[in-house]
Amino acid sequence: MSLRLKALALVEVLLRVPPLFVVDEFLKISLGLPVSSEEVPVLSNVTVDHVDILEPDVNYYDANFYNAFFVTFFKFLVCCSGCLSSLCIFVLYAKHLIIVYLYLTSLGIVFVSYWTNVSAIKQIQALAQLATSPHHSSSILEDILNLNLKNLFDLDGPGVLVVQNFAIQFALSIVFRNVHLGPRVPLIQKLLPVSFMAPSFLAMLPMPPNLLHHSPVFSSLLPLLLVKFVLWSSTYTIIHVIYAGYQHGRLFVSNYGLSALVETEWMRLNVPCVLRVFWVLRVAEHAILLLMDNYDEDTEEGVRISTLLAVQSLASMAKSLLVTGCETITAVLGMTSVISFFCHYIGNFFQWILLTDEEEDKSIGTVSAILFYILALQTGLTSLHPEKRFIRLCKNVCLLFTALLHFLHNIVNPMLMSLSASHNPSIHRHVRALGVCAFLIIFPISLLVYLWSQHNVSTWLLAVTAFSIEVIVKVVVSLMIYSLFLIDAYRSTFWEQLDDYVYYIRAFGNTIEFCFGIFLFFNGAWILLFESGGAIRAVMMCIHAYFNIWCEARAGWSVFMKRRTAVNKINSLKEASYTQLSNLDDVCAICYQEMHSAKITRCNHFFHGVCLRKWLYVQDRCPLCHDILYKIDNDANKDSNSDAEAEENRNNQNHVLEEGADLLLGDGVRWLRQN
Template identity: 65%
Template sequence: MLVLVDVLLRVPPLFIMDELLRIGIGLPQGDSNRYNSSSEIHDVDASITEEEVIPTISVFSDSEVQHHAQFYKVVVVTVLKYILSYLGIITALCVFLLWTKHLVIVYLYLISVGIVFVSYWTNVSTMKTVITAITVNDTASGVGTEAYTSILEDLLSLNLGRLLDPSGYGFIVIQNYALQCLLAFIFNYVHLGPRYPLVQKLLPVSFMAPSILAILPFPTSILHHAPVFAALLPLALVKFVLWCSALTMVQTVSGGYQHARNLLRNFGLSTLVETEWMRLNVPTVLRTFWLLRVMEHVASLLSNQQTHLNLLAFTTMLSIVKSVLVHGCETLTAVLGMTSIVSYICHYIGCFFQWILLTEDYDDKSIGTVSAILFYILALQTGLTGLDPEKRFVRLCRNFCLLFTALLHFVHNIVNPLLMSLSASHNPSLHRHVRALAVCSFLILFPMSLLVYLWSHHATSTWLLAVSAFSIEVIVKVVVSLMIYSLFLVDAYRSSFWEKLDDYVYYIRAFGNTVEFCFGIFLFFNGAWILIFESGGTIRAIMMCVHAYFNIWCEARAGWSVFMKRRTAVNKINSLPEASAEQLHRLDDVCAICYQEMKNAKITRCNHFFHGVCLRKWLYVQDRCPLCHDILYKVETGATKDSSSSDDATDSTMADFCHMVIWYDIDYETYLSGGQSI
């Protein structure tokens, strides 16, 4: 319940920010803006310089001067609205970030202020009704404006028919009396002012005074001013609390800033964001805000009689869903709420595939977070909030399509380690293999069906090319995983060591990485075309730079590094002598790396035998023998070293020197000049 209350208390600030963003942050929009940029340029000559302003004004007619004055007035009002709207957004954001105890204090204060104004306006409305009824009654009886039959007389005479008549002012006064009693009780309980006994006793009297005066036969002038005097005491308490809390508010904001600064300095930005994210329960707050927003919109749609009658029609339901989706992403805060819903759905999609695969990996549960980030970036990149409703719906559907293809990649990231684990560990559980292969079949068949549908129903566009690239890429990745899975299964049922297995796996993975790299380049040029010729924007340009760095440059550098390591290892292994059949027969041992029988082997300089493939994998890590830690291959050392000697030879020479200096205290120059013969 406390968590629910905390969530509900943080929703109203989001509605305030959403409303300010929906009205354009106070700026005039549409046809209501009589003084748009074109009319301004037309009405005011931009060529008038500062020196010509005063002489020019003197020749303006009165209508032109009035028109310019009205124009500057509109500009000033627009700027003030803009400033006040931004201040409102900042204030609402600060309220949203408050600790729960401070948030409760804010709401108690706002409730007390609201009670004062509700009490005042209901008293004013009641007094107007009573004064109007008295005046009409006295005018009709010809008595005058001061003599009349009061409600007190009706009470004393027990004239219940007149008192309980809903159209009579007696019933309105009694109703207002009951309402003021309730408001006085609530205000007495929630107000934050000083709770002196005298003040607590005077507050109910202050609230109910106009209703009491309306019962008694007082002049209408007193009844007219009664609501103002009745609101003085509670309003004074409210203002007193506001002035006394000014220093506390400054201290609260300053304390929050210091807390965030210390957390940022000691633990970093990620820890600060994660801590505040958990404290504020942001995903749940955003989901609640978006659902309430959508429910309000659906209620307004259902209030239409025609929509209510055709509620069961499919087209009506479809139009309601379309309207909800369009209305649910018209502002940045609404997009954030929809992002939270998308994250929630994607999280359970990931849990569903984990349930199918019988796997439980904490890292895979980040699929909801990654999907939320991707969806929000797509919304910002495509300018979703600034589009017309029809274009916004089309763009939203396209973003969902891109998001779903990205989900297929996430699912592949879940199933790929499982496939490798099942094949490499010789897992005999058949149903786990079947589940993994079923998910792989889905990851192949569904993108193919999606591509057939999209290419048959949509014209060629940059969006369609992007979806196609993502879909083909996931198909290639799944095929690569299945091929490696098959190779590992074949190797599991072989009785002898398969020396070429590592080469086959490397070639298959190199093919998949090359295809992925080519698609990355293609998507970069596709995005560049969109940026230049279709829809530019800062967000899209930034995302293209991020894509170019991480998906192109970093991938190319990593691939080239692996290729160079492999080539260097192959060259090093080729420099080692091959063991003969007689030597292997005389050794009659297994490889110390893989513990498999050796039908062929390489001999290191320290006279140890290993499989060539195993030794090559070992060289990816270090250049020393797994058994004696000696250098695996020959290096050239001496006083005059050849300029073409490798860095590895220098490192090995230095390593040997370090070993020598520990035992014999030999300096480096003596070592290079022949001291290693010791």
């Protein structure tokens, strides 16, 4: 990407940040809704002595209650409208965004000009009233005509104020002339500077105070009329843009689906980058305010004291920034984007260590963002007291980091399997992978030792412990399988028991993970019932129960039943004798390895027992002649089922064989050894 395109992308990102600040300000006041008992109107002056319950016309309490309700409801509607308008501006295209900002800039210039004129006129009138000297002129014009340089160049006099206001209004008029979207009529363009600077001209003349007091209003009429004309004349265009956007979204959803529309708009708006810039600017704003509060201008050693305070309060300042950095939903989204950015580069760092560049592994930033945001919603991060919010934020980050360890294991595990099965002679690649595994074991252990020594037993600590032990178990299982594959790679003969050992080790690891899944479910249920309930936590528990418990249990049971069925089928076949194998003098047609032991099918074909067992996971026919591998029982139901299965296998034979190849090679071990 060229420098020009990068600059344009940055400008577009910056254009989308202000609407987020507007939404954030509305969320800071909770959309106008009362969030504490201090904001609810309390009628402390209403007592039983003041209300006669026998008079039905006395409704003082009800009147005040309904007034407060309608005021709150009106504030809520205004805040919701402001949020909706800001989000609509946020999703506009860049050319429309520029038009909106030009209009808002011109409107802002009108109000700045008005208040600047009002402030200058008030100061000039105040100075005129304080002038008690008999030699003082009644106006600036008389001072100019009398060449009264003392009054004209007095820094606290009206002359200097008029000159300053002249310069400000002239600059504002030039900017307004270039940015306003109204008709570019030459006469109006020439009158605009005069309109802006009219109060300054009148302040030089001996004018009546009332006329001078109202002059800023009249000076703002011409630019304000231009602004209103632009708004009214653009109404149809605005409606057309909104309707066109609605039509585009509707057509896109009907053709490609809602998820495709969200993904496309997410990429177009560059949402992660916009959220990061928004959060960084928000934190920078708060940091500047904190530094200004710490600076003591009244002392002679203000700079030294401020520097000392900055050093001493660095930790408290960082804590304050983190607390305010997640006080609203938009702030949490910004923090989520920042955390995703760092997690993405953490993943890139470990990919650099492992010398891998898999595209699927680069989703670590997206996964970490989703996890952090779900944790924030689940724990009610934005609604907590600042002190509790900081503690909860630290706990959520700790949980996120333990989840990150699992993701790192998913990166290093296939690398270990590939290195061991392919007999890769590159020692440094083995060392890198084993180093990452050592980190994934040592760091969780160190973390658990620290947490258990510093914190009391709690549901959060139990969850972190479960995640940490689980990742340790997964790494140990990977190392054990890596060792087995490495041993098998250096063997000169076929290791028939390898598949059994790998199955038992993985079954052990999966069982431990399943037990921890059940433990985390009950831990979450305890939190839901006795600590902090909520709809989001309940939904997440249901998702966890379905995917991590029910689906895993069903998949594990399915694998177990397939394996047991395959073993029973294999045991029904004859074992080849040493003489038969010597006379055959061939390799297994499935794995192409020498056969020191083999099973004989009904069609008189020889295969390794373990290879044939894997083949039976897919279908019941011989890999060579597609005849039935084993004897079929005489039961009618079994016959019908077998015939139906045979017919289906015939129709899908090519597809099944392709799938069977992957299962037969089991983790790619045999294929890697052959290549």
